[in-house]
Amino acid sequence: MFTGIIEAVGTVRSLESRGSDMRVTIRSGELDLGDVKLGDSIAVNGICLTVVCLPGDGFVADVSNETVGRSAFADLKVGSRVNLEKALTPTTRLGGHLVSGHVDGVGELLSLSNDGRSVKMRIQAPAELAKYIAEKGSITVDGVSLTVNGVNGRVFDLNIIPHTMRSTTLIDFSAGQHINLEVDLVARYLERLLLGERAAQGTDGDKGEGITLAFLAQHGFMK
DSSP states (O other): OBOSOOOEEEEEEEEEEETTEEEEEEEOTTOOOTTOOTTOEEEETTEEEEEEEOOSSEEEEEEOHHHHHHSSGGGOOTTOEEEEEEOOOTTSOOOSOOBOSOOOEEEEEEEEEEETTEEEEEEEOOGGGGGGOOTTOEEEETTEEEEOOEEETTEEEEEEOHHHHHHSGGGGOOTTOEEEEEEOHHHHHHHHHHHGGGGGGOSTTOOOOOSOHHHHHHTTSOO
């Protein structure tokens, strides 16, 4: 688990094809690896990766096809800057929100504009994630815990304060780029819980509509 509070910005040192998947080497920059051992987890742009080697100035991790297919990892190149966060401990300050490091989908940055000393970002999420994004709720963007300031369909707005811009790769963002999104864990679990016995039915032969307005009304959540 992570908090979405970025600890350091690293760079991609190498990307190697390993059969059907990949291996990445990250220069960790100012991230303290003194307490990191093989098998530990580090979030790279919000993607939870397992450390398989510690060469001294960074770490090496394997990346599965599942991860590449569900994230913007394929857009990374040698030299790309990445947000880094070590897994939280029982004594870690939970300054952001609970983040699993399991990317839910890839969004597109539509626009950036100045808003006082902050930067307003407008992002379009995949249609299947829109129902999990709520105004004043939490979302993770490339590993950064942020608050949603407004929602219109599957488009949502964020305001990035100067400290967050300086301390993360968000300062490198430009319109049109793809970004990793992880929705709030509570929304995911709530949807599954509300399905009740339907959750055990699976989707074979039944695409399943998930939580709909009709479902909520039927079960007394709406008047």
